[in-house]
Amino acid sequence: MTINIFLIENQITQFEKIQTFLEAGGDIKILPEVVNEDFIIQVMDWVRVYLSPALCYRLEKKIAALENLADVIKASNSRLLLIDYHLVGNYNGSSGIDLSKDLREKHGIKIPVMFLSGLSIKSDDPSNELLNKLQTAGFTADQWMNKGFRGSGPDEGYFTYTVAPHLLEIIKASDHQLINEIMHNLIFTHANNYTALQELVEKEKLKFNEVQMKTMNDFIQVPRTKLDFETFASDMIKANAS
DSSP, X not given: OOEEEEEEOSOHHHHHHHHHHHHTTSSEEEESOXXXXXXXXXXXXXXXXXXXXXXXXXXXXXXHHHHHHHHHHXXXXXXXXXXXXXXXXXXXXXXXXXXXXXXXXXXXXOSOEEEEESSOOOTTOTTOHHHHHHHHTTOOGGGEEEOOEETTEXXXXXXXXXXXXXXXXXXXXXXXXXXXXXXXXXXXXXTTOHHHHHHHHHHTGGGSOHHHHXXXXXXXXXXXXXXXXXXXXXXXXXXXXX
16 A cells, blocks of 8 residues: 655656655655646645745735645645745745644644755754754754755655655654554543544544554454453554564
């Protein structure tokens, strides 16, 4: 099963190259799909409108642009946002960091984020302006990757063999954390609260693999005690950590 990653890039040519490189291994699906180039351009336009300086567009149009982008991301069932740092030509405009922060805080999009840039940052340099901007927005240096340009564009080998595996590891780690949180919450569920568990499983089913889904569905088929819930949650947490 492929994993959806939503790519926000400001150049269609680079978008297409990055999509091709990341999808080469068969594990990743980049959205929006390039087959609908007009829609990709529309998404890029929403980004441009929202991040451009305040004097360029009415506030209502900027708010609508962010709402439209958030709706598309939510509908895509993406597991990670891959966002270019520079998204508007005007350097007085906002950046990919600002965009991801606003998507999280204003529209509740809390999936993992990775930033791409031709610029590099040093995690041990407290005077680094980009690092400070990342951390102020609630992100870390681990969420920043160089674009790996070779010549005039992204390097295929770098994206295929370095970026793609790293993105998959980030998603896996995020899934582990989420599953652990769900299982910890389950420990405090009232005994025999099947409805609550079923709702949890259904709501988060995209985050679980087939084995985990089968284990949970089997568990809720028969009456359980509170101790059963606690034991089950503990076992799932241990299995998830392995």
